[in-house]
Amino acid sequence: MDVKPLLSAIEAELQRQVARLDEPHTRPFHAMLTYHMGWTGERSGPEAQGKRVRPLLVLLTCAACNADLKSALPAAAAVELIHNFSLVHDDIQDNSDKRRGRKTVWKEWGMPLGINVGDALFVLSNLAVLDLSPAYPAETVVKAAAILHATCLDLTRGQYLDMSYETRTDLALEDYWPMIGGKTAALLAACCEVGALLGGAELATQEAYRDFGHYLGLAFQVQDDLLGIWGDSVLTGKSTESDLVAGKKSLPVLFGLGKDGVFARRWVEGPVRPEEVGPLADQLAKEGARLFTQETADRMTDLALQSLRMADPQGEAGEALFELAQNLLSRQA
Numbered sequence: 001m002d003v004k005p006l007l008s009a010i011e012a013e014l015q016r017q018v019a020r021l022d023e024p025h026t027r028p029f030h031a032m033l034t035y036h037m038g039w040t041g042e043r044s045g046p047e048a049q050g051k052r053v054r055p056l057l058v059l060l061t062c063a064a065c066n067a068d069l070k071s072a073l074p075a076a077a078a079v080e081l082i083h084n085f086s087l088v089h090d091d092i093q094d095n096s097d098k099r100r101g102r103k104t105v106w107k108e109w110g111m112p113l114g115i116n117v118g119d120a121l122f123v124l125s126n127l128a129v130l131d132l133s134p135a136y137p138a139e140t141v142v143k144a145a146a147i148l149h150a151t152c153l154d155l156t157r158g159q160y161l162d163m164s165y166e167t168r169t170d171l172a173l174e175d176y177w178p179m180i181g182g183k184t185a186a187l188l189a190a191c192c193e194v195g196a197l198l199g200g201a202e203l204a205t206q207e208a209y210r211d212f213g214h215y216l217g218l219a220f221q222v223q224d225d226l227l228g229i230w231g232d233s234v235l236t237g238k239s240t241e242s243d244l245v246a247g248k249k250s251l252p253v254l255f256g257l258g259k260d261g262v263f264a265r266r267w268v269e270g271p272v273r274p275e276e277v278g279p280l281a282d283q284l285a286k287e288g289a290r291l292f293t294q295e296t297a298d299r300m301t302d303l304a305l306q307s308l309r310m311a312d313p314q315g316e317a318g319e320a321l322f323e324l325a326q327n328l329l330s331r332q333a
Contacts, residue, residue: 001316003056003324009070010055013077015039017128021120032117036088036105048100053328054079057191058198060321061209064313065199072198074131075144079191081125082148086155086187088118093163122152136198144194151190158182165249169268173254177218185217192216196311211307212325219300219329225250226293229281244272244280251296252289259287301329 014037021030035041038048055076063069090096091104092114098104106114129148132141161179165171192213196206228243229252243250256263263284266272272280284290304325313321 001060001320003060003320006056006059006069007052009073010052010059010076010080011049013073013128014055014080017074017077017081017124017131020124020127029113029116029120032105032109032113033120035108036084036099036117036121038100041102043102048102050100052080053324054083054187054191056324057188057213057321058195060317060324061192061195061313062199063317064311064315064321065196065201065205066314067199069317071132071135072195074128075194075198078125078128078148079187079194081121081128082152082155083187085118085121085125086159088114088121090159092118093159132198140197144197147190147194147197151186154182154186156182158184158186166247168249171249171254171257173251173258176249176251176254180218180221181214184221185214188217188220189213201311205311208307208311212304212311215300215304215307216325216328219297219304222251222293222297222300223329223331225252226290226297229284230290244277245274247271252284252293255289255292256284256287259289261287263287263289297329304329 015034018030018033018037021033023030031040035044038044038046038050041048058076058079059069059072062072087099088105091099092106092111096104097107104114105117109117125148126145129141129145132144136144158179158181161175162183165175165179189210190213193206193210196209201209225243228248228250242248243253253267257267258264263280266276266280266283305322308321308325312318
């Protein structure tokens with residue numbers, strides 16, 4: 001299935017939603033949102049927009065339930081707006097000055113306006129969900145909204161855990177899963193559940209799709225942790241130093257800390273210097289962290305694909321879902 005027409009439809013719907021701020025007195029504010037979304041400004045275009053994986057999951061899931069996906073476009077826009085509101089706020093909280101190769105919104109316009117851009121994207125996501133009303137019963141719209149509201153709360157839980165882990169020294173492997181379950185997996189699970197809901201699927205099928213999105217998110221994040229230490233910087237487009245130098249409590253790091261060996265002893269001494277990254281990554285691999293992380297990613301991948309098979313997606317959209325999952329889970333960047 002060619003997803004290019006879907007991506008064009010998603011982009012048009014997103015622009016329609018964001019255009020609520022395109023008024024004379026707020027036009028400069030509107031420009032801040034269009035910049036973040038990758039539509040305007042220096043180096044705007046597909047690379048600055050991102051892959052739009054989340055809205056694609058909504059539409060493909062809906063279509064794989066043998067339903068017309070056009071009516072679900074407002075929900076597809078809503079999940080992408082939620083994702084982008086979280087990115088704007090994450091950039092501020094992480095003090096990140098770059099996003100997809102460009103200045104972040106807060107770096108370009110200052111922190112107060114950056115916060116306001118994130119807030120606006122969040123509100124626009126809520127308004128987008130209400131645009132489902134002409135095509136769906138009120139009960140369905142309310143349920144979709146409830147799923148997305150609960151997901152936003154999960155995002156804040158995951159972000160809290162991520163930030164609080166930065167200064168904690170008592171973390172174990174089991175602490176990792178609630179954090180990435182909120183930060184990464186929750187929204188992907190919601191995309192698939194909402195898509196199935198709007199596709200008219202039975203409850204058991206909705207739950208299978210939700211499980212697919214959940215495990216897809218877990219596998220994606222574990223793979224990201226692997227690439228963050230041992231990835232090829234030429235392919236990833238970023239330095240492989242970042243996770244260790246930044247002190248990120250990723251899965252391989254928590255595994256290494258649990259071994260209480262050479263890696264753990266160096267880690268507790270203080271921040272890792274760039275020149276230490278290569279030897280320390282090698283030591284972490286020697287202690288079994290790389291193999292453990294890859295095996296964990298493989299296990300989550302198997303669970304994701306098993307859940308998708310249980311959902312039994314139909315037609316070209318179903319084939320596209322399997323293809324999208326495989327592309328995400330086998331990536332090298």
